[in-house]
Amino acid sequence: MQKSNFKNLLIKNFQWQNFLPQFLLLFFFFLLIFYFTKNAQVNLLARNITSGFDFLGTNSGFDVQFSLIPYDGSYSFGRAYLVGLLNTLLVSFFGIIFASILGFIIGISRLSENLLLSKLSHFYVELFRNLPLILQIFFWYFVVLRNLPTTEKSLILLDFLIINVQGFYFPKFIFTNFQFIIYGIIFAILTIFLLKYYSNKMFYNSGKYLPVFKLSLFFLILFPLVFAFLGSVGLTLEQAKLIQNFGIFNYVGGVKLVPEFLALLFALSLYTSTFIAENVRAGILSISKGQKEAAKSLGFNNSLSLKLIVIPQALRVIIPPTTNQYLNLVKNSSLAAGIGYPDLTSVFAGTSLSQTGKAIEIIFIVMMTYLSISLFISLILNWYNKKIAFISK
Amino acid sequence: MKIKNLITWSRTNLFSNWYNSLISLFCIYLIIISLPPFIDWAFLSATFEGKLKTDCKTSGACWVFVKVWFEKFMYGFYPVENIWRINLSFLILIISISLSFFVKDKFKIYILFFLIFVFPIIAFVLIHGSFGMQIVESREWGGLALTFILAIFGIIFSFPLGVLLALGRRSELPIIKYFSICFIEFWRGIPLITVLFAAAVMFPLLLPADSYVDKTLRIAVGIAIFESAYIAEVVRGGLQSLPKGQYDAARSLGMGYWKMNFFIVLPQAIKTVIPGIANTFIALLKDTPLIVLVGMAEILGMINLAKANPYWLGMAVEGYVFAAAIFWVASYFLSSYSQRLEKKYSTEKK
Secondary structure, three states, X not given: OOOOOHHHHHHHOOOHHHHHXXXXXXXHHXXXXXXXXXXXXXXXXXXXXXXXXXXXXXXXXXXXXXXXXXXXXXXXXXXXXXXXXXXXXXXXXXXXXXXXXXXXXXXXXHOOOOHHHHHHHHHHXXXXXXXXXXXXXXXXXXXXXXXXXXXXXOEEEOOOEEEEOOEEEEXXXXXXXXXXXXXXXXXXXXXXXXXXXXXXXXXXXXOOOOOHHHXXXXXXXXXXXXXXXXXXXXXXXXXXXXXXXXXXXXXXXXXXXXXXXXXXXXXXXXXXHHXXXXXXXXXXXXXXXXXXXXXXXXXXOHHHHHHHHHHHHHHHHHHHHHHHHHHHHHHHHHHHHHOXXXXXXXXHHHHHHHHHOOHHHHHHHHHHHHHHHHHHHHHHHXXXXXXXXXXXX | OHHHHHHHHHHHHOOOOHHHHHHHHHHHHHHHHHHHHHHHHHHHOOEOOOOOHHHOOOOOOEOHHHHHHHHHHHHOOOOHHHHHHHHHHHHHHHHHHHHHHHOOHXXXXXXXXXXXXXXXXXXXXXXXXXXXXXOOOHHHOOHHHHHHHHHHHHHHHHHHHHHHHHHHHOOOOHHHHHHHXXXXXXXXXXXXXXXXXXXXXXXXXXXXXXXXXXXXXXXXXXXXXXXXXXXXHHHHHHHHHOOHHHHHHHHHOOOXXXXXXXXXXXXXXXXXXXXXXXXXXXXXXXXXXXXXXXXOOEHHHHHHHHHOOHHHOOOHHHHHHHHHHHHHHHHHHHHHHHHHHHHHHHHHHO
């Protein structure tokens, strides 16, 4: 068969039966686009809406309740877009972390020899996997978080976490001489690199294996602490304070997490963790028993065989579908629109769209943003897949 | 003797060493703090009888709420005297699907044909009304019925498009190939909610000003196109799993492209991806409630409406638990069915 590249098919082997369907596809595609553009022009003219992206620079005139960067109505729509994007990335970032941790724990628990634990994890997976995500978000938001005690009757856990209907309040960590901790971390990382080099060398020379991971963890904790002590780093916790204003109690200060964020985070983490748990389980099950036995007969102890034989092979199976789940999590974070967490979709495709009426531009921007995130994650995945692929002979 | 067995059993499975015992105790603790209160709330001290919120005097769930609003949750604002029409169309669907389990493989293709080409027309005529039946506009459709209508519409109409896209993606014609790839990757890269927003807000701008396309239809088409990209990827998996000899054999019999695909390739490929299609349908069924965010009177929308009713304030839990139970049962049984199919096909191959 001939190589089916562009040139061969279009020029060298020109055939009507190949040319015609392609030509028709392109023709109808451009016809459709032309038809839509024409209609859009007429419709926008009739409604007195100008097209174009100029609106991104104008004042938005609306406020959002949760933002990582300074924002109010006097900022532009472009800034509103940025606020939404950052909020999407924030909830996705923490969602991915929690979903991964939970997913790994549940996935390993499902394979536990303890019958009760494995059945319980199975129940967890089946429970959360089979419920619509939007229902879970509604449940966390309207049933759990909206029914928390009022501000005056807040739950206070260990003087650290304050829980009420307004959200969760953590104390703010205020450091003095913070740079010394960073020096400590840098020093620890340098030491770990040296250690890794030394242990590799030792492994090749004498076959002895240093517990690099445990030592690294130890250094990573020890050095910043030592440096903090030497550099006299001070730490004060700024607790949120109960303040009465015009008869209304309110907590001020600290780090506040709004219930919309928490509901979305809980629902996304629990929902996605079930899929990750299934991936982890499948990954570990994919390692044949012979691998473990071979490792044992070569004299590897349990933790070494896990670390050098089982986990690297299991990860090969676990990581690609798990990355897809991360992608789904980012896309699912758009359900925030249901409870009013100001993510990209609800700030931009919701509020900004109803303010400006520029449906085409705004939907285009939002779709392209999600598409870029998706393609970016897929690119990383493809790169990784290439890197870990078995080199077949 | 029994007790001794129980002790040995629990010693091997639950308390084999100190950390397993600790884990078991923790699990037992979790069950004790969560299960009895839930059973108590949902059944033992729940109220089933009554017509008003004030009839619920116990501390448990007030199922009266679900009982009173049941028709609204199920059918939205669909006229009560015409509800039999919705029920009949779902009955036809259920009967034709269950028939496919009993008939020979030869007749299954006719059932598939009926489901894809005939059933949508029958269902539309029944639910929307015509031929002397009272017409029910689609804005009056709602509740769980609407969720199922849109999910089933989505899966049925996305199927032909998805198959074409899957073939297109494996085509040797470059423009068709790259067009299919771009189309599939575009829809797979964006969240469904943006598609719904586009269908609800943006799409009317792209049509002539004097034309009017019903919102439910716009959303249904949006869902079908969105889903076709996922179906295409599933079908592509089936096409790839087919040995190359099948293509060569068809070619050597003198079959053209379409004949080869319709009679040789697709029947085999689609059979292997039925579990995958079932999984796509389950995912779609769980995604369809999203239409509540563009203002459709879907079951969650009806629950949100009912719980905001001044006579029924504070009933959110019962409503959500009711909806959760329905979705859970549907999704769980569909997915165990698809897993069974998967096992069946994987053994057939060997």
